[in-house]
Amino acid sequence: MRRDRFDWKNFMLKPPMRFNMAKGNLDPEAVSQRLLALIKQWLEAAGAYTTQVQQQMLTTHIRAMVMRAKTGEPLPEVDNSLFDEVSPESIALAAQVVETLPGLAVEEAYLLSVHFEVARSNS
Structure with missing residues (x-):
């Protein structure tokens, strides 16, 4: 399924789980x-995918995010305007992932959204 035909609005669901690290x-x-x-x-349902290198980068990011949720380590300051060209759909999908880890900064979604934007561009 190509991303321009995928109904992202109906796809965006509440996360099915929460991990209070x-x-x-x-x-x-x-x-x-x-x-x-x-x-x-979620990516497969949207017809998106990551290459092996992209998957390694996503895996590293998720592991670091989980550890930040556990330790409470803050992110360095992030300029959200850097993400103006990231689609709202990728940001929303990233926000769903961040919601599974209570206590993370909202900026985590912006950083994670780049991975989803790249995966969507692969489709």
């Missing part, structure tokens, strides 16, 4: 793998 005794690697599996499903 700060309060729970959750394994960061297990949480990362569950999130990556969820992302893969």
